Amino acid sequence: MRIALDAMGGDFAPEPNITGAIAALQADPALNVVLVGPQDQIDSQIEASGYCGDRLSVAHATQVVGMEEKPTDAMRQKPDSSISICWKMMAAREVDAVVSAGNTGAVVASGLKTRLFLKDVKRPGIAVTLPTIAGHAVLMDVGANPSARPSHLYQYAIMGEIYAREVLGVEVPKIGLINIGSEDGKGNDLYRDTYRLLSEGPLKDNFVGNVEGRGLYQGEADVLICEGFVGNVVLKVSEGMADFLMQEASKQILGSLDTERDQAKRAFMDMGKRYRYHETGGAPLLGIDGICIICHGSSDAQSISNALKGSATFKDRGINSQIAEHLAQKPVA
Amino acid sequence: MRIALDAMGGDFAPEPNITGAIAALQADPALNVVLVGPQDQIDSQIEASGYCGDRLSVAHATQVVGMEEKPTDAMRQKPDSSISICWKMMAAREVDAVVSAGNTGAVVASGLKTRLFLKDVKRPGIAVTLPTIAGHAVLMDVGANPSARPSHLYQYAIMGEIYAREVLGVEVPKIGLINIGSEDGKGNDLYRDTYRLLSEGPLKDNFVGNVEGRGLYQGEADVLICEGFVGNVVLKVSEGMADFLMQEASKQILGSLDTERDQAKRAFMDMGKRYRYHETGGAPLLGIDGICIICHGSSDAQSISNALKGSATFKDRGINSQIAEHLAQKPVA
Known part of the structure; x- marks a missing residue:
């Protein structure tokens, strides 16, 4: 190769x-x-x-x-x-x-x-792998396609499912649609039409429905579909929030310690390393x-x-x- | 009252x-x-x-x-x-x-x-206050208006600016537009047109331009404007990421400690409390x-x-x- x-x-x-x-x-x-x-x-x-x-x-x-x-x-x-x-x-x-x-x-x-x-x-999209409570999840698209249509999002589900299966090793990946509520009918036309394609088409057995922002990190699905603007914001907000919180946590927690400060510092550094991109293999443009x-x-x-x-x-x-x-x-x- | x-x-x-x-x-x-x-x-x-x-x-x-x-x-x-x-x-x-x-x-x-x-x-919107490295920032709209137009987002900037000034006590609030890149011209039509209104209208002196997801938590602006779908996802992803990370951090860091575990546990609990809604006064529908x-x-x-x-x-x-x-x-x- x-x-x-x-x-x-x-x-x-x-x-x-x-x-x-x-x-x-x-x-x-x-x-x-x-x-x-x-x-x-x-x-x-x-x-x-x-x-x-x-x-x-x-x-x-x-x-x-x-x-x-x-x-x-x-x-x-x-x-x-x-x-x-x-x-x-x-x-x-x-x-x-x-x-x-x-x-x-x-x-x-x-x-x-x-x-x-x-x-x-129809349109390639970027699939990024994020850590979750359950392990990992694929989020797609995170910015390749700023004007997505339902058929594009549907194809992202196909591509993301194959990627999660073959690369993350999830036997039967659960597909979720990022949305602002879990009920059917939530969101705007793009998301409602994509919901219909996912719940009626060949991927219907893998589709777990709408997943809210919280559900992403709770591991509600293995593959999360959204359009590029939203995905990019999710990715960068997550990075920003993680940096902010780790910075605050290390300040507060290390400040509360006396003799075991060095041990805690090492644990923070290990953790920071684990959740950075450095450990993952990058994001494919699928x-x-x-x-x-x-x-x-x-x-x-x-x-x-x-x-x-x-x-x-x-x-x-x-x-x-x-x-x-x-x-x-x-x-x- | x-x-x-x-x-x-x-x-x-x-x-x-x-x-x-x-x-x-x-x-x-x-x-x-x-x-x-x-x-x-x-x-x-x-x-x-x-x-x-x-x-x-x-x-x-x-x-x-x-x-x-x-x-x-x-x-x-x-x-x-x-x-x-x-x-x-x-x-x-x-x-x-x-x-x-x-x-x-x-x-x-x-x-x-x-x-x-x-x-x-034209359309009321929900303004939520989030913690940042710099203190706090107002994010608006987080879900009241799922089909926003540029004029709606512009009005959110007006309302958010007044709210940040009067309630958060920021003398001259900086207004940022949530976007997928910092350069002018980024995003879709909604965000490009809103950018124009903000950079040319009466709020132009407060407008600091596009702010990416990362910039939100770095305190690049005091008021962050976006449409309801994006804002809702930002809010819930932030909550999910914070829960996930605090859970992981307390597991990892407490696990690395021996005699000072209780002190660290208290510091984590204090921190969790500080960053929860419990401490803030709720989100107004402006x-x-x-x-x-x-x-x-x-x-x-x-x-x-x-x-x-x-x-x-x-x-x-x-x-x-x-x-x-x-x-x-x-x-x-």
């Missing part, structure tokens, strides 16, 4: 990308990684790392999209960015997957521009004919390495062929 | 409502509370409490709306519910305020049906010609008492007349 890794993506690039790539190559002998970025800079960093295997190569890109840059501007002004080159390589079938911790909007926009969609997929894994901007080497290994799992489990097969056999709407 | 309190609202009703009412009456000699619910049941509870002042009375209601009941069904089937009677009393100007910890959807639907709107207000304070279903007596006192503050600060004045003098859209 061959992966294009956006060497310049992320808040601390390129260092964690190069270190993470080397770690993944050492863990998986079937992997090849192409680091995409300014050749000279990447070459000297690889040399400095002491790595000299032949499964790591470099594809030159003269431009870099900033983390805060407006995606539409970046795409117009930087046709030779590391993100663009990654996607061009996937479109040309030179790689099986694209992994980037760069500007999410630019990664998505650049990918959608290739129109490299799986057959019958619906693409190929593999695209989006990593958090703050990804460290461990996180990048996990995302590279995650791409291999994605391929091995045949997620794309399962999605295409479902859409061909059980079309809805 | 005279307040109708839905005696039957909340998960633990009527006990916390009666105890909370008595506490508020003892704290504020200018207050009168009308407990709305089944006369016999309320009378015997008041008698059991030992309270015999004449500022507490009962208004009989034969029906009770369940916490999980569908609001539209409840309104049709239960015209004599405690919630309906509260609103009828406000419409008849027999009370200045309605306070309820009951079914939020039913409280809002019943209130909107009275059409008891402040002059020029835009009503009258006062309506919605309390969390899990409200205890302290929380109900705070909401009753909050209603008095709301009246004393002349929030409604300030809203009406602003709308009359600086209409937009």
Whole structure:
């Protein structure tokens, strides 16, 4: 398997990308990684790392999209960015997957521009895995598609279900629709129509109905469907709330302790680490004919390495062929 | 000041409502509370409490709306519910305020049906106060209006600004628009059009632009505007995430301790208490010609008492007349 890794993506690039790539190559002998970025800079960093295997190569890109840059501007002004080159390589079938911790909007926009969609997929969406009381849940879409229709959300349920089954290992994933109340008929037209598709179509046995914001973290469903605006807000509010609360908790709790403060501090750090993206394998852009894994901007080497290994799992489990097969056999709407 | 309190609202009703009412009456000699619910049941509870002042009375209601009941069904089937009677009393100007910890959807639907709107207000909205790193922020709307237009969101900014100034005591409240990116042009038409109204209209000096989910808890703005679906999800995801994280943190951190476990446990309990609704004075439905304070279903007596006192503050600060004045003098859209 061959992966294009956006060497310049992320808040601390390129260092964690190069270190993470080397770690993944050492863990998986079937992997090849192409680091995409300014050749000279990447070459000297690889040399400095002491790595000299032949499964790591470099594809030159003269431009870099900033983390805060407006995606539409970046795409117009930087046709030779590391993100663009990654996607061009996937479109040309030179790689099986694209992994980037760069500007999410630019990664998505650049990918959608290739129109490299799986057959019958209307709109790709980003599926993120969140921790819950019950273990984990997949939330989709978290921002790839800001103007979703019921048929798009329905397809997210198909894709999310397959992803949860194959990657999270949930035998029969429960599908929930994010909504502002649990009763049927809640929300606006988009959610009411999606509810109908889910409760009447081929996924009806997996559908557990509307799930409120609280229910997400209580593990009421394994796959939670919503449109990109709502999903993005859910994701970022969760991050913000978690940071705020962990900060407050460590201040208050550590302040209450005397002799055992160091032990508690270590427990807080362990916990913080566990609930960060660093441990997970990134979020796939599902619906693409190929593999695209989006990593958090703050990804460290461990996180990048996990995302590279995650791409291999994605391929091995045949997620794309399962999605295409479902859409061909059980079309809805 | 005279307040109708839905005696039957909340998960633990009527006990916390009666105890909370008595506490508020003892704290504020200018207050009168009308407990709305089944006369016999309320009378015997008041008698059991030992309270015999004449500022507490009962208004009989034969029906009770369940916490999980569908609001539209409840309104049709239960015209004599405690919630309906509260609103009828406000419409008849027999009370200045309605306070309820009951079914939020039913409280809002019943209130909107009275059409008891402040002059020029298009749609009332619920403003909830959330803790942030910087102190507090007002989020509006969290679910009263599921089909908001830019002009509605603009009015929420006006109402939220006045509320934050008068109740939270922020001298010049910063207004932010919840969005999926910080740049101008982000989101869908609703948010782009609202952005334009906020950045060009009379509130432009207070407007700090788009605020992402993370920014909410980092205190980037004092007043955060969004439509009801998004606001409701933000609120409930925050609650769910906070419960989940506090549960995990107390398990992990207490598990790491030996001799100082009890101290840490107390610190966790103090913190949990501080960040619950119990301490705040409930969430006003702003835009009503009258006062309506919605309390969390899990409200205890302290929380109900705070909401009753909050209603008095709301009246004393002349929030409604300030809203009406602003709308009359600086209409937009």
